[in-house]
Each structure stands twice: as C-alpha cells, then as structure tokens.
Amino acid sequence: xxxxTYWSIFINASLVNNFVLAYFLGICPFLGVSGKMETATKMxxxxxxxxxxxxxxxxxxxALLVAINAPFLQLISYIVVIASTVQLVxxxxxxxxxxxxxxxxxxxxxxxxxxxxxxxxxFQTSKAYSLSxxxxxxxxxxxxxxLALILMxxxxxxxxxAEVPNVVKGTALTLLVAGILSLTFMGFSGLG
Amino acid sequence: xxxxxxxxTELKNTPSSTDEFIKGLWRENPVFVQVLGMCPVLAVSxxxxxxxxMGLATAFVLLMSNILVASLRNFIPKQVRIASFILIIATFVxxxxxxxxxxxxxxxxxxxxxxxxxxxxxxILSRAEAFASKNNIGKSIMDALxxxxxxxxxxxxLGAVRELLGNGTLFNIEVFPGSFQxxxxxxxxxxxxxxxxxxLLLFNFFKSKKAxx
Numbered sequence: 001x002x003x004x005t006y007w008s009i010f011i012n013a014s015l016v017n018n019f020v021l022a023y024f025l026g027i028c029p030f031l032g033v034s035g036k037m038e039t040a041t042k043m044x045x046x047x048x049x050x051x052x053x054x055x056x057x058x059x060x061x062x063a064l065l066v067a068i069n070a071p072f073l074q075l076i077s078y079i080v081v082i083a084s085t086v087q088l089v090x091x092x093x094x095x096x097x098x099x100x101x102x103x104x105x106x107x108x109x110x111x112x113x114x115x116x117x118x119x120x121x122x123f124q125t126s127k128a129y130s131l132s133x134x135x136x137x138x139x140x141x142x143x144x145x146x147l148a149l150i151l152m153x154x155x156x157x158x159x160x161x162a163e164v165p166n167v168v169k170g171t172a173l174t175l176l177v178a179g180i181l182s183l184t185f186m187g188f189s190g191l192g
Numbered sequence: 193x194x195x196x197x198x199x200x201t202e203l204k205n206t207p208s209s210t211d212e213f214i215k216g217l218w219r220e221n222p223v224f225v226q227v228l229g230m231c232p233v234l235a236v237s238x239x240x241x242x243x244x245x246m247g248l249a250t251a252f253v254l255l256m257s258n259i260l261v262a263s264l265r266n267f268i269p270k271q272v273r274i275a276s277f278i279l280i281i282a283t284f285v286x287x288x289x290x291x292x293x294x295x296x297x298x299x300x301x302x303x304x305x306x307x308x309x310x311x312x313x314x315x316i317l318s319r320a321e322a323f324a325s326k327n328n329i330g331k332s333i334m335d336a337l338x339x340x341x342x343x344x345x346x347x348x349x350l351g352a353v354r355e356l357l358g359n360g361t362l363f364n365i366e367v368f369p370g371s372f373q374x375x376x377x378x379x380x381x382x383x384x385x386x387x388x389x390x391x392l393l394l395f396n397f398f399k400s401k402k403a404x405x
Contacts, residue, residue: 022381024235028314031230072290075308076282083275115231115312122305167400171227172392179385186380 002128006136009129013140016191019116020148021182026116030149031174033107040153041146046107048142051120053089054082055138058121059131078121083112116145151181209334216338222315223346223388224395229315232306233347234384240363242302243351244344249292249307251340253284254316255333261324262332268325277320278311285310315343346391353387354378 004012019025026047033043061077090108094101111117120141124134155177164173222228232250237243260280261268268276289307293300300307310316319339324332355361358378360368377383 024231024381024384025309027230027234031227072286075286075289075311076279079278079282079311080275083278115309118312119305119309122308126305167393167396170392170396172389172396175385175389175392179382179389182380182382182385183377186382 002133009133009136010140011191013137014144014147015188018144018148018185019141020145021185025119026114026145029111029114030152031171034149034152035156037153037157040149042103043107044146044149047111047116047145050086050108050111050117051138051142052135053085054117054121055124055134057081057085058124059134062125079118082117082121086112209331212331212334213338216335216342217345221342221346222339223343224391228318229313229343231309232313233350234388236303236306237347237350237354237384238379239355240348240351243347245299246303246306247344247347249288250310250313251344253281253288253310254319254340255336256284257281257316257320258324258332258336259329261320262327262329265325273325277317281316282311349391350387354383358383
C-alpha cells in the first residue's frame, strides 16, 4: 500500500513528473494536435477523460489478475480492456450527449492506444496505489498533459507569425520549443 | 501515423525486396523522416546502451508481428484487424519483457515501463496496417528488418550523442579526458528534445541541399 497524500500525487503527476515533458509519454498527440489552441484544449479534455476510465479499468484488472495469479496477462488485458471500454463509453456518450460527443468524439478512438494512457495504467500498478489514489493520479496526469498541450499550442500559434529559416520549420522547431518547455518544467522539481 | 500509411500506397510499381529493406534505413527512416514512435526514442536514449537495447527489442517485436500479420492476413476479418494486430503485438512484447528481465535485471530496470510501452509504438502498428497486412511474408520480413534497423540506427544516433555529451562516455567507456565538463542537460529530458531536434535539422539540411542541386 502506498501512503502518498492525494495532494502530492496530484502535483507530482501534473507538474514535477509531467507525462509529456518529463516522461515523454504521449508525444505523438503532443506534436500532432498542438497546432491550434481549440483542438489542444479538446484533446486535453479527451485524454484526461480516457485516463480516468483506464485508471479505473486497470485497477480492476490488476486485482483480478492478482487473484488468479496470472501477471503475464497484464499487458494484453490492459490494452484490450481499456480500448474496448473507451469504445463503449464513446457509444454511450454519442447516445446520451451529442454535444459532448462532438467535442471529444473524434479524439477518443485516437487516444485509446496512446502510450500516455497505457503508461498511466502501468505506473499506477507498479506504485501500488489504492483506488482513490489511482483516480487522483489519473486526474493529475491528465491535467499535466492538458497543460503541456495548451502551452505548446499557445507558443505555436505565435510562431506562425515568426520568420524562421526553412530548414527549421516543422517538427524540428516544435521539438526545440518542447525542449525549452521541458527545461522550464524542471523548475517544479522538489515541489511534490 | 498518417505519413506511414499514405507513403505506402505508392507500392504499385512493385519494388524488389532489397528496396523494401533499404527504404526503412534511410529514405523512409521511421524516426527521422516519418517521425513515428517518438516516445521511446526520446525517453530511453539517454545512454547508447539503453538506446541500442530498446531499438533491438522494438525491432524484434516489429519483425515477429510483421511475420505473423503477413501470414494471417487472409484470415483476419477486416473489421477487427486493428484489435487483432494489437493482440499479436502485445503477445510479443510480453515475451520480450520477460526475456529482457531474464537476461539483465539492471537493463530491465533502466528501460522500465518503456518495454511494455512498445505495444503502443505507432511504428509497429503502422507497419502491420500499411505493409504486412497487404504483402507476402518475404517482403514483410524485409520491410520489418529495414524499418527495425532504421529505428535502431536512429535510437543509437540519439543515445550516442546524449551519452557522449552528457556523461563523457560511450558504452560506459571514458572517451573525453577527465577535465571534460559534462553537459548534464543532455541526459535530462530536455536534452532528448534538443538532440532529436538537431538530428532532424541535419536531415532537413541535407534534404534541402539535395533539392537545390
């Protein structure tokens, strides 16, 4: 059993060990959809949502796998259960709240096999968090992801107007900015 | 992910297997050109050894999953293909995970969760979807070998630079004289972003040079 307080789990997951900038998880969406502020916000919301669901799933699966003594099935069952649960929830949202579906919908299937999601499930298991701790951890990680994505989108919107040499344009520039962002996030170390 | 899929639609002029092999190494290098599978590239490239181990593990999973996907391509129903690919990949990743744990506990600790995360490496899924599910086993093997080696090569490029500058060593062997001041930033997360950005710059530079000629 892990005895970390909720507050320290949240700060750790969102700022100190930011999933994107310190653990390099979810780099693909980070580089891919950070072009516009609006999409970045929606993507962040969708990722946080999926993280909460998968955290819940992972907690249940882990308990089950420990009970039947089959740890080698961990990876396979995590990815299958998480992917199908997200699919189910997506159908549910589509039926219940079309507005929410339009906001998050297109991103949901994209992020089910995102490394940030699976990473979260694996980390919470290895840290032996309780159910409530896991959910706080998922919330923190999602917040951190959203924060990094929004910061990046803000910078990239400004960069549209900057004159950069042709060679630097594209992914290289985004990575350079990400490096600087990662440096600034190091200032949070020691906070958690 | 989309780049890998669109690029392979131009396969109509049926290139030879050697072409399939070469393209992954350079022209369609998964990291430098297609920018796929970034997470492990950045995360475990802090030393040359970690980078090499990670690259080889990924290449192995890529090879095995490409073989299996190619041989089962006529039996997997189209609607559930992605799910089946992921199951196949996850099986091999579990094997690799336990194998590395058996070979070296230290290495397993260094790579941490990133071995398990090979499952969600978009490079592997994109090769299964874009190539192995449409081609025969022989070609798929060549494709996997090329892409796998291209991935190892890219990871090694990053790992070597980061270890050399950040630690003054290469494969734990002292390279620079003792007076060398290590660039700690290179082993930190930020260094990963910077090093990859610089490699991409180099690639872009060569490409633009070539375009001018």
